Amino acid sequence: MAGNTLPFKSNYAVSSKIEPFYKGGKVQISHDEQYIFCTCGPRVNILQIDTGKIIHSIEQDDQEDITSFSLSPDDEILVTASRALLLKQWDWKQEKCTRSAIHNVPVASMTFDCTSTLLATGGCDGTIKLWDVVKQYCTHNLKGSSGVVHLVEFHPDISRLQLFSSSVDCGIRIWDLRTSKCICVLESHYSAVTSLAFSPDGQTLISSGRDKICSVWDLKKKAVKRTVPVYEAVEGGVVLSGKSDYSQMGVKGEGLHFVTAGSKGVLRVWDSSSARCVFTQTLPDAPALNTEEGDLDPRSLMHLLPMPQSNRLATVTAEHNILIYQMPALTVQQQFVGYNDDILDVKFLGKDDTHIVVATNSSQLKVFELATNSCQILYGHTDTILSIDVFRKGSMFASCAKDKSLRLWKMDLKSGRVHCVAQGSGHSNAVGSVACSRLKKGFLVSGSQDCTIKMWDLPDPLPDVGCEPVLMTARLTERAHDKDVNSVTISPNDKLLASGSQDRTAKLWSLVDMSLLGVFRGHSRGVWCVQFSPVDQVLATASADGSIKIWSIQEFSCVFRGHSRGVWCVHGSDGLVKLWTIKTNECVKTIDAHQDKVWALHGSSKDDLMVTGSADSTITLWKECEMKQQQELSNLLHEKKYLKALGIAISLDQPHTALRVIREIRQQEDGVQELEKTLLKLRQDQKESVLRFSVVWNTNSRSCLDAQAVLQVLLTHLSPEEILQYQGTRTHLEGLIPYTERHMQRIGRLLQASMFLDYMWQKMRITGGKDR
Template identity: 30%
Template sequence: MGEPIREIATKRSVEAVYTGGSVRWSANGQKLFSTCTNVVKVIDLQDTNGNYTIGDPEDELRITCTAVDKNRNRLLIAYNNQVIREYSIPLDPVQNKPELARSWKTMHSAPILVMEFSEDGNLLATGAADHVVKVWNLTEQQCTHTLKGPSVVSAIVFGKNEKLVVGYIEGQLNLYNIMRGAPKKLVNEWQNHNSHITALLQIPESRVVVALSRDQTMSLHETETHETLKVLPLYESIESGAIGHNGNLFTVGEEGVLKEWVIDTAKLLMKKRVTSSQIDQLSYDMVSNRFLAVSAEQNLIVLDFQSLKITRQIVGFHDEIYSCCLFGSKESHMAVASNTSEIRIYNTKTLDCQLIRGHSESVLSVVSPKWDTSILISCSKDNSIIFWRLHNLNQDSDVTSTSLVPICAATGHANSVTALAVSNTAKAPFLASVSTDCTIKLWDLRELAKMKVTEVTGDGEIVDSLPKLTCSSTMVAHGKDVNCVDVSESDALIATGGMDKLVKLWQLDTNRMQLGIGGTLTGHRRGVGDVKFARSSHKLASCSGDMTVKIWNVSEKNCVQTITGHTCAVFRVLFVRNDTQIISADSAGIVKIWTIKTAECETSVDAHTDKVWSLASNDEESEFVTAGTDGRIVFWKDITEEKQKVEDEKRREAIEQDQTLTNLLSQKRYKEALVFALTLAKPYCAFKVISALISDESEEELGLAISRLDTRQTEILLQFCVKWNTNSRTSHVAQRVFFEIIHLVNPDDLIGMPNAFSYIESLLPYTQRHMDRLDRARQDVSLFDFVWKQMRSVV
């Protein structure tokens, strides 16, 4: 891959699939319908290529909730203008995309927050922030009931014998009789809770409804006798729940733990930690026998019902991404550090994801050493560094067959650890870390290979239970926060950059594992965002908030080149192509590729909508990964060679076509030449052919050539006439062709052309202009002739 990079293009990307709201199962339990701002994302749990989007991403409306009927053949989407759109979900799995069946205005005066179908799918209940629940008969397409409640609606469930139970955010429960002709709609009010009703569940084959609340209790209610059977403590603020096929209750809440209860007694049977954050939703799919848990960090977690093992994890939205790193055998995995305490590990082939808990605060950087790509090192705002190892559990390289387990930790920084850099060789392995405490620390990794994988149990802090590395050397690096660090190819130098506008060089004694001052590089007018050593030369690149990229001579410690062209702060820089080019990324999401020798920008790509915090390449430098504040991860590929091949092919085809046309003209095969030019849609070539036909001795040749054209070719020729008619130098050819067409083509065929009238309308104004010009020329000639005759008579 030694050729310069001229063009890059998106190969694939990791986009947001869930930004909050409701998530629903499909009929076969293989797809999820998740809310993503103004569209619904359909997530195929079997094949990521089967994902697609329902709705228009450009729509200004926002989705407030969704619902799928029990038969799973209808998807309803409610928007913030109180309109509901119904999509029909095809039964044939080959037909992926649902179609819009109908939409209607609900007449709610506030956004719809809850939608639920009846068991048979004929009725729909909508609950809104206007305290009103409306019941809709979908068969007759009419609203049958409008039920006013005491506060904002938070949960709805259809009970037995045409009963409807509604929960409110202030803890009230109302029981309604929605039978037609019922003398009284509101038949009972329960006041057993004092906080938000988060879920209402109908116990199968019974008339009992379970109410879950944030007041850490659940209540059981009989919808026929209106009796409150029990109010039982759950000792946790409950956010959602589901009833499994075994008849037990499963709940989730602020602890991030899935709990199983006996409904009648609230006896805790089992609990399983799912995530370190709160879980907002829990739903059970009986077909696939799986749970879906939705965390407050917008992650979708699929669990097997029997074993409660996590079978699939999907990051709904990354928020802000700080760092990305390719690691594993043949770069099989990618680690992502974002605005969360969990590390996201992606399989680069399938883009399946694992969420790895370890840090207690946001992870800021992830790196992997070249000498052992199974090792991953992460640092965090919790002031710690954790070393991980990727374990393959079987021969398959999918997400379920690998596990990232901790080896050891490194603590000692007094503030957030912002960046890491690891040695390039394993002769004397080390890690350099920098922090907002203004220091650089050196860690000896020679004992790392001897450390065994640590078994971490319980839900405590992982860092506290891991073996600790000892810091070999500590230096005060900068006067302000240190942003970046890099190690030279020979492992002899380390470079750091900070908010004090300086780039510092540090000499390294690998025998004693000690740091020494190597020099200071000055010249930037703002904080330094990134530093990178060249791999095959004595160069160092740095980028800064002053919108420049500087190339330094490390030996002489001077700036040899300043590259300008960015219009905002430059955050990342990377050497590529044997140090002949660099890639830079800025705070506006622009990625630029520069040739160092000429300081020219080869290409500029609008990669992201906000700051780019991560820029990395694979070993071959054929692919690049960028990520940033917009939460997107984009894989780029070098298409310079592909584009060159396409351009060469186009050039070759153009030469062949020109030669063919020249041969036809030289052989006076004008009719074939005209058809050839029209088939290729080349106006200039057609103009040359028609000019040759007009200048031919036989005046009938043009008419004969046009008469042999089919309807499509005639229409193309008319399009050319419109263009030619706009220029006085080519208008005579356009007029002659148009004259032949209207005399040779059947009027009905001419009118039947799709754009016939627009062609005529376009020809008229320019034709009138040409006529006026000819009239003026005729008058000028007549005047000239008159004056000439008068002059001769005088003489």
């Protein structure tokens, strides 16, 4: 729950976001190896591997979760299936649905043949359908499987016209597509078959299963050649081609070798003829798996995907991380985090702020390279990390966690790799906050739920990167508060320390001898964050009582009070970031940052960037807007060029600015007509944004009339079919209903009250007339 109070400029716009894009389910890599396709609820997100950006998001209109999808081998056609039994064919580059069909039951699996003309779908009722994608009709209806068909795969030699499938009976069926008959059932597994991989000549099949075996099949004889005990639940298998040198991976001779991925969280290479494991991947940065709970470990592998053109492999972990390895050394090339959970803290890192380090609701730290969104995961802590702080030059930082410890990390500025160089323990409860010295890499201060503050000297010299971390011992321990210490911060000159506590106070300490200089009293609930001003002799405190206070550190008096709704370090539980001017006690800017609590905020070393992290699992990077753009907006409003002004507000993704434009329009004499004319001239994507903004405005009684005015125009002039094409429309409309009902009830009560007043006025007039 650490944060920052900074001398921010008041104009920021969203520069980029790191958002959840994968929460489990199927993952597929395009055949040109440029894109990763993965499911996220009702969407298939398409991630560009080079940049780490989501470039397309294919969403089902029915908002039902996608149960399966498949990309054609020519990378042109995407087909999705949803729980609503709809099959949709997409021109994914245009995000355009080109065809729809109805399936009788939910589709559990699907795959294209190598010509991109035939699609096989496996249903939850044991049926398999084949579809001619060009002529657009169902060509086969294969029956005979029992239960859900969770795996379908065409034989790579199209002249064979064979389809392989597996269902809950654990058998592998081979279908002759000329006769639509099952010609054989390969029986070896006694648990779910998870993958099928063919040898380059197409004569051998390797199947993997959760029964901890892989089977090597002779497809001519349709019999098992060898059973390979792998001693883990296997989720994916890939056959190595004979074209490359894999001697680094233990491959000798010309036999068939294959790679497995599963519950142990590492890749292993097997010789199919001897059934021996010839190579086991080592993960030096990661702690050993708990063998008793190996199957449940978040690092266990759920998918293994070949990337043959570039001789790479991709794995997907149970905690939704996608890693790309270069063979044969199996070095990590890129790593993408599909889902971050709550963002508890975030800081800029590296020379020129090239990276950010992020603490999520996890025991691992994540270091993102901002240019590519590629991520390095740092192992070491054994419980949730609560706070991080970075030294001034940006190459070293500290973290602390619920595991009662803190760790010191160092980045190699050339490679960008981060390693733990020191660790410290001694607190008797969770360590909630850590602060680094400001002038030089001299010391750390930590605050804990055990009510104490500890000061730690950095090891001298620091161990080299790659060496075992050294132990740090606390130079000084002080019982500082009566309850949890939530936040500690060090002054810019390294002479003062401030602490904030659950006991509702903040305290100022001398770092020379840890003597108490004074106590800041005035908050009615716990103090969650304390921060020194970089320029003035003041201290900022933020509390769960919903207030921000600025204190003079000379007189210990409050010189500023700001209010928000549940404030944590100038960022609030309502998803807003507020910028205040201390001189006038005014909020000069409200940045609509997130959909949930904003736990973390940090400014770059040049003050031109800001990063925020939230419980909505999103990290947002903000860039300072040019004053020119803001001035242009004011000029446009003055000149009554409302359409262009609204367009700028939408492009900046600023609901508050858009609301200002809407209000300006409605205040005109012909406001109703002007609003209608302006809104109907917007592009479809702009109308989508205005609809999304209206949902937010509608939650507040002060802006609900503006929201309703916008909705009246959209709902009156646009057809339901057009509105339903907008992204997330159903969710938005559902979000409008409860607040609109509440507003209507309030208006109803107001109308009743006004009628009563009218009645009373009439009575008074009658009575007064009689008296006269």
